[in-house]
Amino acid sequence: MFTNARIINAYTTLDEIMQREDRLDIMEEKLGYEMEDMFELGSFYEWAKHIVNDDSVDLDALTEVPDIWGEYIPQLETIR
Numbered sequence: 001m002f003t004n005a006r007i008i009n010a011y012t013t014l015d016e017i018m019q020r021e022d023r024l025d026i027m028e029e030k031l032g033y034e035m036e037d038m039f040e041l042g043s044f045y046e047w048a049k050h051i052v053n054d055d056s057v058d059l060d061a062l063t064e065v066p067d068i069w070g071e072y073i074p075q076l077e078t079i080r
Contacts, residue, residue, distance in 0.1 A: 002073055004051050005059040011048040012074040014041060017079065031075055044069040 019021050027033045033041070047069070051057055065073065 001062040010073040011052050013076045
């Protein structure tokens with residue numbers, strides 16, 4: 001489980017990476033992600049949108065994150 005604030009931060013970091021020209025370098029070299037990981041990150045991105053777009057979301061509340069995406073949140077936090 002992660003706080004909504006951490007989910008939003010991971011989403012924001014992923015969004016910023018995806019807008020960069022060197023996004024593949026960051027994903028592959030800095031984070032060590034492979035194509036399968038990038039597909040899963042896309043799924044996480046879509047899943048997290050409802051939290052990010054909810055103006056009344058409690059940032060301290062815990063949200064269950066599917067296990068497959070749980071490893072990405074701490075990794076994305078290292079990019080900031």
